[in-house]
Amino acid sequence: MALPRRHFLRNASLIAAAPAIGASIGNPASAATPAAWSVRPFALKDVSLGDGLFADKRRLMLDFGRGYDVDRMLQVFRANAGLSTLGAVAPGGWEGLDGEANGNLRGHFTGHFLTMLSQAYGSTGEAVFADRIRYMVGALVDVREALRRPPAVLSVPGRFGTAVENARGSYQYVDLPATALGGAAAITIAAWVKPAHGGNWARVFDFGNNTTRYLYLAARNGSGVPRFAITTTGPGGEQGINGTAPLPLGQWSHIAVTIAGGTGTLYVNGIAVGANTGMTLSPAALGTLTNNWLGRSNFSGDPVFAGAFDEVNVWSRALSAAEVAALQIAPATGDLASWAFDETTGGTFTDASGRGQHATLRRTWGGPSHPGFLAAYPETQFITLESMTSGNYTVVWAPYYTAHKILRGLLDAYLNTGDERALDLASGMCDWMYSRLSVLPQSTRQRMWGIFSSGEFGGIVEAICDLHAVTGKAEHLALARLFDLDRLIDSCVAGQDILDGMHANQHIPILTGLVRLHDETGEERYLTAAKNFWRMVVPTRMYGIGGTSTVEFWRAPGVIAGTLSDTNAETCCAYNMLKLSRMLFFHEQDPKYMDYYERALYNQVLGSKQDRPDAEKPLVTYFIGLVPGHVRDYTPKQGTTCCEGTGMESATKYQDSVYFESENGLYVNLFSPSTVTWRGVTVTQSTSFPFEQGTTLTVRGKAAFDLHLRVPSWARDGFEVTVNDRVLTRVPVPGTYFTISRTWRDGDTVRVRMPFRLRVERALDDPTTQTLFYGPINLVGRDARTTYLPVALYPTAALSGDLAGALTPVPDKPLHFTVGGIEFAPFFEGTEDPTHAYVERVEPRVVFAxxxxxxxxxxxxxxxxxxxxxxxxxxxxxxxxxxxxxxxxxxxxxxxxxxxxxxxxxxxxxxxxxxx
Known part of the structure; x- marks a missing residue:
């Protein structure tokens, strides 16, 4: 592994994270960039945000990151590993077991949260963020270790002494010997249980061979009450007894069933709650059974019991009602089997009956996991995907996508704190993925990656390439190439647009990965594919705010007005298009990439974050509806979707593309109050942009370099540059960079004036459907109507083509105007007002001035x-x-x-x- 390369990724940061901190981290002066890059970004620590629009939005997310209980983010990981969840409750929504698709995406939000904390620490240096990162990394180390060994008892206080708890999501159960029931003709089975979840059909116990011959007690049946049943012919032949009330959650309940002389009785807390006097079956009729379990059902679709067990006993007779009642006061030992669960370590439970019916703690998905595996659900999600031919997210929901978020979070944690444990976890994940994917036929991988949405893998290739630049392991680079989706790559290389009908955010991050693969391998096809792909989205599938997609999918190019709905512009798509644009700019300094970056950042990304504090949710939109009167939803699906995840990241890296550096130049891409430290000088940008139509840059120190100022494509009127109050006579050209080459001295000042003008952008498929821009800022009408607002602009148009004469400023509300009596406001304001991003242009008569x-x-x-x-x-x-x-x-x-x-x-x- 070449040291300069390792030092570069740690310090120059390919991912716009701050450089790692600590004695083991390399010297930034030794940093190098991929040979293909002609410019590179700054680490977050090298660019500080000044007061203004971005800092205000970031402050809300930083407060969320400082205060959120990180044990909640770790809950699903600890549960999956069978560890104590410390009483924490999962965030909910997609990040838990009760959300959409049975929580099959859980773990993704934790990865986003780690990245957010890492960027927050890189940006601010606040110890609270580093402390939280280290705590989370330490917990994930414990999780991986636990997954690598057989399950161990989680001992908790019991009804008498100690008990065993199986956390929901641990997939753990107690395996009982085949002889536990002893073939008895009469029987009593009794147990103390403390349910933690009200899932119907979760078993207290189930003795059976399959779904035909069995005897079970469910904590809740389909009606939510306990049910005992025995059968030799399957569900239709069950002889059962139902209880009368649900077992309370979080409380100990005693439950017992007796069978003798054709009568079965069900007891709850010592009281008979149901009886069946016509029972002809007993354990003796079932014979020797192979699947004898506490907490697991012979029906694979039933949930695993979540909660605690204590004092499970089996007798070869029917206890009397008085004897069952006495069990409420003191435990008694069953003559067939007796498990007191007094063990505090290991995974074996001793039988006190004298018959040697010792029990074993197991996982439903087997185990231990393979080396390096780390997730909040079992390896079965990955294994099942390999045989799928079509998507079903209730079975498998994008496990490699979730792996990407965890991997990215760990890598960012390492880059920002220098915690070698995070690097070890990230490297182990990639080792594990390589061991799985490298043995699969190429045809299997191609099929997997083409499946919506089970085969979605997000930006995992980019993350793996970034990790490879740190580790230098050949297997990691080989792993990155195993995610090639040839159909997409080949069509993009050929310039063939196949995006119609494809899932947008499943594919955009694939292209960011291809750019990084080009950087690591030198293969031109990867970069060509990414460049051509970008042109297939911008502008023909781009809404005015910079977003793309409708109901997460693309339609035919040029169809804009025809796709307007409540589910446009998935926020993740904008996040990933920004990434792709900046990465392409590293290769070719085409201003169109930064023009797009400004558009999407100042409009959709800023507007996707609600402008109010919240301790529980990041408050970021999933979709942004562009139909008339749409009200933004900042807490979709309980606030833990992919878009809230990328929203957390966006709000802690607003400065990542304000400046780039080249061999002898500084690029000023965005106009934002900020300071960059570079080559012994600092450049401070002072502005209240976009409330101010210009910016001022002040140099401190002395150095010779080229200053490249972006001239936005919208800046058509009066863009002017002065150096030390002297106007430069060269005429800046919109859509280019204006270069000033000089030896800069301490105190040199550059002032940029860029007057805004009102302009419209027409939907490509309907020129009467238009969206308004004032400079770079999209203006939206605020009106509760759900029909298009009619707007006339030509009557006051200036000779320049500026339509601003139609705007009447609203006093004391910057960038707020009225047009025809309707208030228009910046899209970036994160309010819950009904908005009109598109209006109907109505110019019924020919009017001049x-x-x-x-x-x-x-x-x-x-x-x-x-x-x-x-x-x-x-x-x-x-x-x-x-x-x-x-x-x-x-x-x-x-x-x-x-x-x-x-x-x-x-x-x-x-x-x-x-x-x-």
Whole structure:
């Protein structure tokens, strides 16, 4: 492993995390970048955010990260490993067992949370974040160790002495000997139980061979009450007894069943609650049974019992009602079997009956796990995926996606704190994945990765490549290539658009991984695929706010208005498109990537975060509906979806792309109050952008370098640069970088002026459906109506084409305006107001500078109007230039038969009389 390369990833940070901290971490001065990169990002610690819009949004997430109970994030991991959950409750939603698809994505949110804490520590240096990271990493070390050994008793206080607890999600049960019932013709089975969950059909005990011959006691049947049943012919032949009330959760209950002389009786807390006097079956009729369990059902679909057991006893006779009642006061020893669960270590429970019926703690999914495995659910999720031919997220829900989030979180933890345990966990995960995937046929992998959504793997390739740059292990790079989805790669390389109908966020992060694979392997096809893919999304599948997808999927290119709904612009998609854009910029400094980055960051990403504190939820949207009157939902699905996860990350790395460095240059990509420390100088950007239409950069120190200032593509009017109050005469070109080359001295000041203008962007498939921008900021109407708001803008248009004359500023509310009496506000404001991101452009009459020609504004079949044709040629240097354009347009429309000669003259005369 080459040291400079290892040092680079730790310190320059391919992932925009801060460099690792600690004596073992390399010197940043020795950092190197991938040879293909012509610019590189700064570590988060090297760029500090000043007060402003981004800092305000970040503060809310930092407070959430400081205060949230991390044991809740660890609950599902500890439960899966059979460890104590310390009384913590899982966050809920997708991060737990009760959410969508039986919690099959659990563990993903914990990984996001680790990344958020790591970025927060990298950005602020606050010890509280490092302490939380180290605590979580230590807990995950314990989890991996526990998964690598047979399950061990979790001893808890019992009804008498100690008891054994099986946490929900541990998949643990007690395996009893085949001779435990002794073939008795009469029997009593009694147990103290403390249920922790009310899952129907979870078994207290189940003695059987299969789903035909068995004897069981369920803590709750389909009606929620205890049920005992015995059968030799399956469910239809059950001879049963039902209780009358549910067993209370979190409390000890005594439950017993007796069979003798054709009568069965069910007792709860010493009281008979049900009886069956027509029973013809007993254990003697079942013969020797092979599956004899406490807490597990012979029906595979039934849940495993969650809770504690104490004093489980079996007698070869039916105890009397008085004897059963006496068990409430003191335990007694069954003559067939007796387990007191006094053990505090190991996984074997001693039988006190004298018959040697010792029991063993086991997991339903077998085990121990294979080396390196770490997850919040069993390996079975990964194993089952290998034989699936179609997706079913209630069976398998993207296990490699969840593995990515955990891997990324651990790697970020290592890069930011230097905790070698986190690196060991991350490396072990990749070793484990390689051991599974490398032995699969390529055809199996291709099938797996093409399955929605079970085969989704997120940005795992990017994370593995980043890990490889640290470890240098050949197996890790080989692992990254095992995720190649050839159909997608080959089509993108060929420029063939196959995205229609594909799941957007399943595929966007695949391309970020391909860029990193190119960096590590030099294979050009990976980078070519990513570049071509980007062009398939931007702009033809992009909404004005920068987001993409509808109901998580893509439609045909160019269909924008036709896809507007309540479920547009999944927030994860914007997060991943930002990643892809910045990574492509590292390879080619095409300003279009940073133009897109600004659009999506200042609009969708900022607007996806609600502007209020919350101790329990990150408050980030999943979808952002773009239909009229949509109200944003900041707590979808209990607030633990993928988008809340990436939202946590976004809000703690806002500064990651403000500046990049090249061999001899500093790129200023975004206008944000911030300070970057670089090559012995600091550059401070002072601005209240976007509330201010400009920025000021001050250099402290002395150095010679090129300063590259991005000239946004929207900055068409009056973009001006001064150095030490001297205006530079070169004319900045929108959509480029403006370079200043000089030897900078302490105190040098660069001021940038970039006047905003109001402009519209038309939906590609319907030019009358439009969204408004003021500079880089998307303006949304605030109105409860659920129909498109009609908006007219041309009557006050300036010669420059600026439509801002239609805006009336709202006093004391920056960037708030009224248009036609309707208030418009920045999309980035995280409110719950009903919004209109798109409006209906209505220009019924031909009007210039407020003068009405009295002529209706004609339109073509596609919706474009005569006035659209006129103003498409803006800016106009003079009033005369406008008149020349009007004359040409009216003549063209007259030739088409859309205007009479008289109406054409009226329009031209009105344009001449207009006061510009």
């Amino acid at each position: 407020g003068l009405d020609s009295g002529v209706a504004n004609p339109a073509r079949a596609d919706g474009t109007t005569l006035l659209d044709d006129v103003w498409a040629d803006a800016p106009f240097r003079t009033h005369h230039a406008l008149i020349v354009r009007v004359k040409a347009v009216v003549e063209a429309w007259q030739a088409l038969g859309a205007l009479t000669e008289q109406d054409a003259q009226r329009i031209l005369n009105t344009a001449r009389r207009a006061a510009y």
